Amino acid sequence: MAIEIRDLNVHIKDAHILKHVNLTIPEKQITCIIGPSGCGKSTLLRTMNRLIDSTEGVRLEGKVLVDGADIIGSGAGITELRRRIGLVSQRPCPLPMSIFDNVAYGCRINKMYKRRKGLIYAVQKNLKAVGLWDEVRGRVRTPASRLSIGQQQRLCLARSLAVEPQYILADEATSALDPVSSKTVEDLFVALKRDYTIVMVTHTLHQALRIADNVVFMYLGEIVEAGPAAQVFHNPQQELTRNYLSGVFS
């Protein structure tokens, strides 16, 4: 299953942020959303897990189908929806607790494990999945804020994975990281697409070039062009896309 967006319009107060967005996000691939800042990339991402709700004066129209079910206008299913859609934000933000508790947080919230053993195993598994286990074993009870920024971001990813989502949304997840950590996280995403459907907003074209299976180019709240990465990058259909890719504007 996948995410399908049909004629989505998002207004925030008087501003028309997203205009008639139609998009299909194929499963178990990486879809990169690119475009100049302020074009609505993040808004689109935040609509997919309805975090946009916390923005004041927001109005949603249209349909966003996740696994065939429309998430716009449904109230009660939001928390379950958010469990199924993980989010990795721009700046890593570990919760004010230990490394272990950070990863366990979502599991506890969602009451996923009856026994403590299961929880410990899950935390271990997810820390291993992001390559953090070897770095933090023996000090998982220390505050997560003592990790380096790159480690924190991987911890946030582990935290998202721990609630067993099907989708991962990443909002410029590597932009606050140093080049080495950035590369590590990027490689992680590539490895994870085997099991997860990944939507990524990215600020660097190079990153999109490296890892995207599909590319969505947005401009002023509209989708200008979307398609397989090879096609969008090497044979763009739109003038605007060509100009953006060749660096005429950014």
Added chain:
Amino acid sequence: MPNRYEMIQRRILKDRVAQGTMCGLTVFAIVFLAAMAVGLYIKSVPVLENHSLFSLLGSSEWKPMKGEFGFLPFIAGTLWVTGLAIIMALPVSLLTGIYLTEYARPAVRKMVFPALDILAALPSVIYGVWGMLVIVPWISERVAPHFIEFSSGYTVLAAGIVLGVMVVPLLVSLFIEIFTNVPVELREASLALGATRWQTTRKVVLRKTIAGMLAATVLAVSRAMGETIAVLMVCGCVVGIPSHLLDACYPIPALIANNYGEMLSMPLYESALMFAALILFAVVLIFNLLSRIVLYRLERRSI
């Protein structure tokens, strides 16, 4: 036209003068605090020379005519009233603060904030009058008959309620300040994992702000301990250690305000009142120091 060098000299001079002035004022504030403590101590020396500290703090005999000064009833009264006020005000303020920052729409916030400010700025004598006209009769007629035969209504309970109501706006605005300082990303991280807003509040916001909440509470307690007029108007001003909520009480600020300037011809009386002020000073100081230590520990432990 002054040359470049002179202009730079003048700017540096201004900077130095500004720094010096501000530094001086800061030092003044600290010296002022110390001077007050020393002044109170000097004034209380006579009574301290005639009585042991133990008997002053531990005795409940208050007979100024006979030269007996036991401050225990007043200390107990202060603690009873302050404790009751905080116990009542804390949950109310906390839930109000949570509602306003985590749940309420901005329009609601815009309406409530000015109201809170006005409540916080009301002169305490108005709260006192409200207590006398509303709370005291209510306790005397409605509450007390269920428990004891007769109560005038001027009780620990009345003082606690009035003081609690006075502290709420202060606490709420402090809590709001603290909660709004929690980064939005942190809340979103929790929500994105499928947590409800209540879960997010309990496990993330409150956890992150525990040190700040403690500091706010300490500030409120300190304010409550020193509150005089409103408490004096409804506490009953009867010397004695209160044994339950429907007893009258006599907190330290009320003692000082009621008696200073009168009967000062009595030997040691003025000195005794100054010693009462010193006790209050010390209690607030110790309370603040203790909370600093706890805060320090909390901050070192996590976050």
